[in-house]
Amino acid sequence: MAAAIGVLAAKHGKRVLIAEVQPNRYLSQLFDVEALSGTPTQLRDNLYGMRIEAEEALEQYLDVQFHMKRIARPFVTSQLVDYATHAAPGLHDILILGKVWYTAVRQDDFDLVILDAPASGHAVSMLKSPAGFLNAVPIGPLANHARQLLDFLQDPEQVSINLAALPEETPVNETIETTDLFETQLSLNVDHVFVNMVLEPVAILEDLKNPDQLKSPDAEELFRCFAFHQARRNLQAQHLTTIHKSLSHTAKIVEIPYLFRSRLTALDIDLIADTLEQQIQS
Amino acid sequence: MSIAAVLDSKIIVCAGSGGTGKTTVSAAIALRASQAGRNTIVVTIDPAKRLANALGLSELSNTPVKIAGTTLSAMMLDTKTTFDALVTRYARSPERASKILSNRFYQAISESLSGTHEYMAMEKLYELSNAGDYDLIVIDTPPTRSALDFIDAPRRMTSFLEGRMLKWLLLPAISGGKGLFKIANFAAVSFLKVLKRVLGSEILADVAEFFINFEGMYDGFKERALQVYELLRQPTTAFVIVTAPDLSSVDEALFFADQLDTHGLPFGGLVVNRLHPRFTIGSQDLTGDPRTDAAIDLAGRFAVVADAESAALVRLRSKIPESKWALVPYLTSDVANLDALGTVSELIFDAEAPL
Numbered sequence: 001m002a003a004a005i006g007v008l009a010a011k012h013g014k015r016v017l018i019a020e021v022q023p024n025r026y027l028s029q030l031f032d033v034e035a036l037s038g039t040p041t042q043l044r045d046n047l048y049g050m051r052i053e054a055e056e057a058l059e060q061y062l063d064v065q066f067h068m069k070r071i072a073r074p075f076v077t078s079q080l081v082d083y084a085t086h087a088a089p090g091l092h093d094i095l096i097l098g099k100v101w102y103t104a105v106r107q108d109d110f111d112l113v114i115l116d117a118p119a120s121g122h123a124v125s126m127l128k129s130p131a132g133f134l135n136a137v138p139i140g141p142l143a144n145h146a147r148q149l150l151d152f153l154q155d156p157e158q159v160s161i162n163l164a165a166l167p168e169e170t171p172v173n174e175t176i177e178t179t180d181l182f183e184t185q186l187s188l189n190v191d192h193v194f195v196n197m198v199l200e201p202v203a204i205l206e207d208l209k210n211p212d213q214l215k216s217p218d219a220e221e222l223f224r225c226f227a228f229h230q231a232r233r234n235l236q237a238q239h240l241t242t243i244h245k246s247l248s249h250t251a252k253i254v255e256i257p258y259l260f261r262s263r264l265t266a267l268d269i270d271l272i273a274d275t276l277e278q279q280i281q282s
Numbered sequence: 283m284s285i286a287a288v289l290d291s292k293i294i295v296c297a298g299s300g301g302t303g304k305t306t307v308s309a310a311i312a313l314r315a316s317q318a319g320r321n322t323i324v325v326t327i328d329p330a331k332r333l334a335n336a337l338g339l340s341e342l343s344n345t346p347v348k349i350a351g352t353t354l355s356a357m358m359l360d361t362k363t364t365f366d367a368l369v370t371r372y373a374r375s376p377e378r379a380s381k382i383l384s385n386r387f388y389q390a391i392s393e394s395l396s397g398t399h400e401y402m403a404m405e406k407l408y409e410l411s412n413a414g415d416y417d418l419i420v421i422d423t424p425p426t427r428s429a430l431d432f433i434d435a436p437r438r439m440t441s442f443l444e445g446r447m448l449k450w451l452l453l454p455a456i457s458g459g460k461g462l463f464k465i466a467n468f469a470a471v472s473f474l475k476v477l478k479r480v481l482g483s484e485i486l487a488d489v490a491e492f493f494i495n496f497e498g499m500y501d502g503f504k505e506r507a508l509q510v511y512e513l514l515r516q517p518t519t520a521f522v523i524v525t526a527p528d529l530s531s532v533d534e535a536l537f538f539a540d541q542l543d544t545h546g547l548p549f550g551g552l553v554v555n556r557l558h559p560r561f562t563i564g565s566q567d568l569t570g571d572p573r574t575d576a577a578i579d580l581a582g583r584f585a586v587v588a589d590a591e592s593a594a595l596v597r598l599r600s601k602i603p604e605s606k607w608a609l610v611p612y613l614t615s616d617v618a619n620l621d622a623l624g625t626v627s628e629l630i631f632d633a634e635a636p637l
Contacts (some may be wrong), residue, residue: 119300132390169616171301204576215571218563222577225561225584231614260583262590263529 002116004272010046014111057099093129167236285551288520298524308422310626316354320417364402372502520550527591
C-alpha cells in the first residue's frame with residue numbers, strides 16, 4: 001500500500017520518499033533496485049526509497065542535537081546501544097519516528113514522506129512511543145523532543161494515518177482495535193483504511209446456479225471453482241460489513257481488488273495506484 | 283513417522299510468522315489430542331474472537347478454562363500478570379517486590395521489552411508442566427518478526443535483566459558519584475554523560491532504582507530460563523511450524539526448521555495452512571459462450587495462485603520430508619465453534635496427502 005500511495009502521489013508531481021523500517025527489502029525488490037540504505041535511493045521519477053534503522057538514527061540524532069559525533073560513534077557501534085534503547089522505553093521507535101520527522105520537516109527535501117510502519121500491534125506501540133516516553137520521562141532534553149514529535153503526529157495538517165487490512169477476521173478486528181486505540185489513547189484520527197485482496201464479483205457469473213449452464217466438458221470443475229470464489233467472497237463480505245459498520249463514520253474505507261498474482265510487480269502497484277485514485281476521488 | 287506422532291508429546295510448541303492461522307492450528311491440535319482422551323490444555327496468545335468463543339474464552343486470563351464435556355482446557359496468556367507474579371516470587375522481600383512493581387521503568391519494560399511476551403509464554407509453559415495437571419500442553423507463540431526471536435528471546439531478556447554491563451556503567455549513578463566513580467573507566471563515564479544529556483537524570487534514577495531492587499533476582503530468572511530451555515529440548519517436546527504456502531513464508535519456515543536443528547530442539551512437523559484448491563481444467567480454450575469463458579478465465583486466475591503455491595511446496599519438499607507435512611486448504615468459513623475446529627483437526631491429521 002505504501003508503494004501504491006507513493007506511486008500515486010509521484011504521478012501527481014509530488015516529490016515522494018517511502019521509508020521502510022522492516023528488514024524484508026520488499027520495496028527494493030518491487031522496484032528492482034539495490035537494497036535501500038539510510039540515504040534516499042531513486043525508485044522512479046519523483047519517487048525515492050530509504051531504509052531507517054534505529055542505530056543510524058541515534059547516531060544522527062546525537063550528532064545533530066548534541067554535536068556528539070565523536071562520542072556518538074563508539075557509543076552507537078558498541079553493544080551498548082542495545083541497552084540504551086531498552087533502558088529508555090520505546091526509544092527505538094522514537095528514533096525511527098524522529099528520523100521521519102527530521103526528514104519530512106527539517107530537511108524538507110520531499111513533498112511527502114510515507115512511513116511503511118510495522119504490523120498493527122507494533123505500529124500502535126510505535127506511535128504511542130512518544131506519549132509513553134513522556135509518561136516515563138516527563139522532563140529532560142529527550143522528553144522535549146518527544147513532545148515535539150507528539151505534536152507533529154497529532155497535527156492532521158502534517159500527518160495522515162492510514163491502515164491496511166485484509167478482509168479476514170483477525171486483521172479486521174485488529175484494524176478496528178487499532179483505529180480505536182489511536183483515537184482514544186493518542187487522539188490520532190485514521191484517514192483511510194485500505195482493505196487489500198478483495199475478491200471482485202464476476203458480473204456475468206452472478207446468476208450461475210448449476211454446472212449445466214456452462215458449455216464445456218469441464219463444466220463440473222469450472223462450477224466448483226466458481227463456487228469456491230463465491231464462498232470466499234461471501235466470507236469476505238461478512239468481514240467487509242464489519243469493518244464498514246465499525247469504521248465508516250471515522251475513516252474512508254477503500255477496497256483494493258485481489259489481483260491473483262504469484263507475486264506483485266511494479267506494474268501491479270501502478271494498477272493499485274489507479275484503483276486508489278478512482279476510489280479516493282469518489 | 284507422520285505429523286500425527288506429535289499427538290503423543292507432552293509439549294507441543296506451535297511457531298511461525300504472523301497471519302498464518304497459527305492460533306487456530308494450535309487449538310485444532312489440542313482438540314484432537316483431547317479427543318484421543320488426553321487431558322490437554324492450549325495456551326493462546328491473542329485468538330480471534332470467534333476462536334476464543336469456540337474455546338469458551340471471553341477475556342484474557344491466567345486461569346485455564348475447561349471446555350464442558352471435553353478433556354480440553356484453554357487459556358489466554360496475560361503477559362503483564364505473569365511477569366508481576368515472577369517478580370513477586372523471586373524478589374528478596376515483599377518490600378522489594380512492591381518497589382519493583384511500582385517502578386516506572388519496570389512498568390514500561392514489563393510491557394514493551396522485546397522478548398517479554400516470548401519469555402512469559404515459556405514461563406507459563408514451565409509452570410503448567412511442573413504442576414503436572416495436564417498430559418499435553420499446546421502452546422501458541424507470539425507472532426515474531428523473525429522466527430529466531432522466539433528461541434532467542436528468553437536468553438536476551440535475562441541477559442538484559444542481568445544487565446552486568448549496564449550496572450557497571452551505571453555504577454557511578456547508583457553509588458551517588460562517590461568512591462567507585464573514581465575507578466569507573468573513561469568509557470563508563472562518557473557513556474553516562476551521554477545518557478544524562480540525552481535522557482536527563484530523572485530516568486537514570488528510575489533505572490538505577492530498578493536495578494538495585496532487581497539485584498539478586500537475576501539468578502532466579504536465569505535459572506528458570508535454562509530450565510525452560512532444557513524442557514524444550516526433551517524428546518517429549520515437539521515443535522510444529524505453521525506456514526502459509528507462499529515463497530517468503532516457506533523460506534522463513536525453512537530457516538526456522540534450521541534454527542531448531544542448530545539448537546537441538548525437536549522438530550515435530552509442519553502445517554502448510556490456507557492452500558488454494560487446484561481445479562483441473564482440460565482446455566483453457568475459449569468457447570465463445572461468454573459465461574463459460576468468464577468461468578474459464580476465473581479458473582485460470584486461480585491456477586496462477588495454485589501454481590505459485592506449488593512452487594513454494596517444491597522448495598519445502600527439498601528440505602522437509604512430506605511425511606512431516608500437513609496441508610490444510612483455504613477454508614470457506616471461519617472457525618466459530620468446536621465442530622468447525624474439529625474439521626481443521628481432520629484436515630491436519632486425517633487428510634490423504636494431496637498433490
